[in-house]
Amino acid sequence: MPLDARLTFLGAARQVTGSCYLLQWNGKNVLLDCGMVQGGDQVTDLQKFRFQFRPKDIDAVVLSHAHIDHSGLLTLLVARGFQGKIFCSEGTAGLLPILLKDAFQLYSKDLEWQNKQRARQGKPAQEPLMSLKDVIAVTECLEPLPYQQDIDVLEGLTLRLHDAGHILGSAIVELWIKGHKAMRHLVFSGDLGNPATVLMHDPAQIDSADVVLMESTYGDRDHQCLDNTLEEFAAALDAAYKGGGNVFIPAFALGRSQEILYYLGLLYHQGRLQQRMVVLDSPMAIEITQIYDKLIKEFDHKDTQLFARYGAKDLKSFLPILHLTKDVEESMALNRINQGAIIIAGSGMCNGGRILHHFKHNLWNNVNHLIFVGFQAKGTLGRRLIDGETRVKILGQPIVVRAAIHTIGGFSAHAGQSQLLAWAQHIGGQPQFYLVHGEPQAQDALAAKMREIGIKTEIAQMAQQILL
Incomplete structure (x- = not known):
């Protein structure tokens, strides 16, 4: 019997921010990242925002790193009912409380300013969608992990994190999804670092996979030396x-x-x-x-x-x-x-x-x-x-x-095109690649290069669901 596992792209598909992917199998639900879309009016955008799932149905979150476009909606996720564990690297666990508290304070200040404007216009005030208690609750959900150590996130799901070389604590996510008689090997690159970047190590190499989600921020060009x-x-x-x-x-x-x-x-x-x-x-x-x-x-x-x-x-x-x-x-x-x-x-x-x-x-x-x-x-x-x-x-x-x-x-702390190609080529097993976290021009260019060298590549689309 085949493994009934599927993945839905809920963010950073044909765009750079808002990283979020829903993994489902055997009645279980796990999020890879829970990031905020950046660039707009945060208060207005959050008022309109709706999760494409019930937060209380999410069993766990696996977080690639602490940047807000990968983690920024965790506070709202908890405020809306999530009570599971958030698995991340030790470095991310140290940094995340600082970033989420700062993001919440900015949200609160913007909400206060907008409510003053609404009062002058005779409009009712907007109620806050989350509180500082929710920020604290996120930190209490954190399960810090060292790199290169296997852990069973849930029954049938094994996780290993690798150094992505992007920022302190950034991780490549490696998952093994197991059914009764089948197993699938999923890799999520997170944000891959630029080897020329100071302080960070080079991104770890992955030896094999069945399916790979790979970032493509600079998929259309290399950085100058x-x-x-x-x-x-x-x-x-x-x-x-x-x-x-x-x-x-x-x-x-x-x-x-x-x-x-x-x-x-x-x-x-x-x-x-x-x-x-x-x-x-x-x-x-x-x-x-x-x-x-x-x-x-x-x-x-x-x-x-x-x-x-x-x-x-x-x-x-x-x-x-x-x-x-x-x-x-x-x-x-x-x-x-x-x-x-x-x-x-x-x-x-x-x-x-x-x-x-x-x-x-x-x-x-x-x-x-x-x-x-x-x-x-x-x-x-x-x-x-x-x-x-x-x-x-x-x-x-x-x-x-x-x-x-x-x-x-x-x-840039992101890998350039040649570095992305080299990282992808190292992965054995003829995996299917899905490009995420990139704008259309960058993704189209990278996908063409990958197909030229025989790598099976698709560009992820928003709300697209794939079978693993």
């Missing part, structure tokens, strides 16, 4: 210094902020950083950087050995001109600095956070420079800026865009 990327970054910083303005870098608090601090520290010790102040303007990024510093021995030795060469023991001491701004008042005071500062703030796609306040005060001034160092999803403010919009609305105010804008793709 790191040396060229660093030169481009240094040139943009130099141009900003000579122009007499400040530099603003939108960066995700987890992963990208720490990598940028590393590169700035490298330029500082090489005598190539003319700015005398670097500011990490994100309470969450500060907290995560402190976790990185505590776990520095877990990272790639070839990168961390530079710390000792320059008499540093962690990221904070590697960049002596680094300032940390936890308080709102300190953040606001940064907008009184006219020149010579590099300010790193979230959110990475400019759809919220302190970076919006800096844009409001600085985007209109042509002496300032804005440097994008990560992927900008379609619909986000960041994407609109790199696509050349000259007038944008920020915090309800129209702003003209005069600041110089730089896009530097080589810092």
Whole structure:
């Protein structure tokens, strides 16, 4: 009797954000990721959002990593009735409470602001969909696992996590689904790291599989080499210094902020950083950087050995001109600095956070420079800026865009096309691949390349259900 197992694509299908896949077999239901779609108005989007299943029917969640586009709906899942376990890596278990608490606080502030607007219009207030108790409940559901250790998630489902090399705790998910006389081997890549990325190890190789869900964020191109990327970054910083303005870098608090601090520290010790102040303007990024510093021995030795060469023991001491701004008042005071500062703030796609306040005060001034160092999803403010919009609305105010804008793709923590192909080719057993977590142009290009070299490849569609 064949194994009656099926998988439904509920997110990150023909788009980059909102990773979520429903695995069903023998009356059991397991989610792979439970991510939020980023780029819109969070409060409005959550009010309209409906799970395509009953949360209380989900027996367990397997989480690839802590980024909000993979984990951000876990709080709502719990608020709507989920009571199972959430299996993840040890690194993810340490980071997730920080990210979910921050996401909830942003949601609460946005809801409060919208309710004030509704009150002025004579409309009733919107009730919150979740609470801080739900955030805490998510953390109580976590089941941290080390890499390379098998565990039975449920009867008939064995899980093994591998280092994906994307961010701290990121995992490739390997599952064995067992029936009475059959077994299927499913692999979910999560987000595969770029081997050139500092601090992270290279993504683990998988030897065999029957079905593979593989990310495709950069499926249509390779990143330029790191040396060229660093030169481009240094040139943009130099141009900003000579122009007499400040530099603003939108960066995700987890992963990208720490990598940028590393590169700035490298330029500082090489005598190539003319700015005398670097500011990490994100309470969450500060907290995560402190976790990185505590776990520095877990990272790639070839990168961390530079710390000792320059008499540093962690990221904070590697960049002596680094300032940390936890308080709102300190953040606001940064907008009184006219020149010579590099300010790193979230959110990475400019759809919220302190970076919006800096844009409001600085985007209109042509002496300032804005440097994008990560992927900008379609619909986000960041994407609109790199696509050349000259007038944008920020915090309800129209702003003209005069600041110089730089896009530097080589810092990406995602694998490029050649690296994705090499990872896929290593997997034996002639598996069926489904491309997820990518925009159509990237997926179409990658699928064509994979088919050319004999890899069975389909592009996952939203709500598509496949038999395993």
